Amino acid sequence: MDTKKLIEEAKRARSQAYVPYSDFPVGAALLTKDGNIYHGCNIENAAYSVTNCAERTALFKAVSEGNRDFQALAVVADTDRPVSPCGSCRQVMSELCPPDMKVILTNVQGDILETTVEKLLPGAFHSGDLHGK
Ligand SMILES: O=c1ccn([C@H]2C[C@H](O)[C@@H](CO)O2)c(=O)[nH]1
Ligand SMILES: [Zn+2]
Numbered sequence: 047m048d049t050k051k052l053i054e055e056a057k058r059a060r061s062q063a064y065v066p067y068s069d070f071p072v073g074a075a076l077l078t079k080d081g082n083i084y085h086g087c088n089i090e091n092a093a094y095s096v097t098n099c100a101e102r103t104a105l106f107k108a109v110s111e112g113n114r115d116f117q118a119l120a121v122v123a124d125t126d127r128p129v130s131p132c133g134s135c136r137q138v139m140s141e142l143c144p145p146d147m148k149v150i151l152t153n154v155q156g157d158i159l160e161t162t163v164e165k166l167l168p169g170a171f172h173s174g175d176l177h178g179k
């Protein structure tokens with residue numbers, strides 16, 4: 047699957063965003079190693095902090111369906127630069143995805159930044175850190 051196709055899928059996911067408070071729809075498309083795509087959008091709440099980002103929606107959907115073998119994630123929003131995932135999503139990506147997994151960040155103008163999970167959160171807190179307690 048090429049980058050362009052995965053970005054198109056992220057745009058499709060973005061159209062489902064539930065964003066009555068921010069009016070800032072975000073879409074994500076998560077490609078698994080077996081070629082499935084899990085779509086994610088942001089889903090907001092009147093209690094703002096309960097909001098779920100597009101990236102975590104896609105990741106949680108995949109895990110809840112029994113698929114954890116991820117190959118790439120594309121994210122799109124209407125930003126001046128390629129959309130920058132929030133800290134919570136970076137932490138969840140670092141928990142669930144391989145460190146060298148491709149993350150494609152883009153915006154509606156078509157700017158693209160290809161990065162990795164590790165580069166988005168260098169030195170992430172992880173399960174190994176719990177063992178020294
Ligand atoms: O990478 C991002 C950045 C923000 N949001 C959402 C959270 C909230 O619904 C809205 C404004 O922060 O955008 C995402 O889904 N992903
Ligand atoms: Zn987020």
